[in-house]
Amino acid sequence: MGRIFEKRKHKMFARFDRMAKAFTRVGKDIAIAVKQGGPIPENNPKLRMAIQNAKGLNMPKEKVENAIKRASSKEEKDFQEVVYEGYAPHGVPILVECATDNPTRTVANVRLHFSKGHGSMGNSGSVAFLFERKGVFKFDPSKINVDDIELDLIDAGAEDIERGDEEIIIYTKFTEFGHMQKFLESKNLDAKSSELQYIPNMTKELSEAETDEVLKLVEMLEGDDDVQTVYHNLA
Template identity: 35%
Template sequence: MAGHSKYKNIMHRKGAQDKKRSAMFSKLSREITVAAKMGTPDPAMNPRLRAAVLAAKAQSMPKDNIQRAIEKASGGDAENYEDVRYEGFGPGGVSLIVEALTDNRNRTATNVRTSFSKNGGNLGASGSVSHGFDRLGLITYPATAGSADAVLEAAIEAGAEDVESDEDGHQIWTAQESLHEVAKALEAALGEAESTKLAWRPQTPVDVDFDDAGQLFKLIDALEEDDDIQTVWGNYEVSDEVMEKLG
């Protein structure tokens, strides 16, 4: 198991997400509703719903909002959303995987293609970049959860595959089929996680320079501004020096 994180940029800059709280709540609600509709409305019995609720709590989403999103799944007016994945290439040869929940595939595909083309990227065919990623479970904890050694020990005991720790926190990776069992064991040892989700982990990160990083983040911002887009994953690595220049 590794102990140091080189992937804190994979999920884009958290600060940019924090500035979009209203849009974030909308996306979290959509995921909760879809998860509840696909299975039981009880988070304890529905792994996807449990992960969605944990993600919402981690962003301080009010309990009433969470409950309304769950109840909406059983209502007659609940929209029929489906999972859609897009793959493409960004500036600097970066590979991107875009996950969406949509009730209109044509609208979402058009918006995603436009975001790529206007921001120095190219939308690829299905499978064009996902072969360069591993589909894994990802459990994140804040730095306050414990020292790197303590978290590593807890992760080993829980059956996790890899741990990355830095000043921002701890990222614990596991096989996707073991995600919720490992998350449950970690919760007993470390408390509630910040997030528990399925993730795309790049096999070979790509270093991005200042010029490409600026354009890349514009592309990611454009994608994330779309209500249908839930998550953008990439294999990019941006140095601290470049991040400081970007402000």
């Protein structure tokens, strides 16, 4: 009985950790958007996207409003968006998106994570060519009827549409992201999340043990406060 309780407690804390990390991530997205385009969502597409993502995470409205206020103040730190590249064990390429107020600290920490995870950090451009930057819009299937607007979605830049029972995902080219965002807003279609992501051109199959080695490094990187997202090409 005690072991079952400990397992449940561990899962609960892990869920809280993931939620806290997600809130921190979107909070930085809001801060960057406000610094770049101002605090008024109607005039700032990047901020509208960050706010929509916060809603998708069920982030309380007051937390979103406080994040915008903090970012509007002169005391708030300026976050820089930086991408680091490298290889995990077994030659798996890794891209690490960061938002940091101290790049010197961040690059040292990321390098240390690669080293501890038996990977190697690379130079800029060493693995980025293995990925393509795309817009990714995720929807609850109950909130969108793709059949009714599929042609309109294609006109708005949809490159691929994945239909699942739990989620519908619309992919666009990097250059069509803004076009799709405007189209969805014009139709009052609220995505669970809308992001620019690095999608691998090819995926890699590994054994279970090898996959675990790679995911340990990914977990270390994701646990860093300055890291926003980690991309890899594991199948």
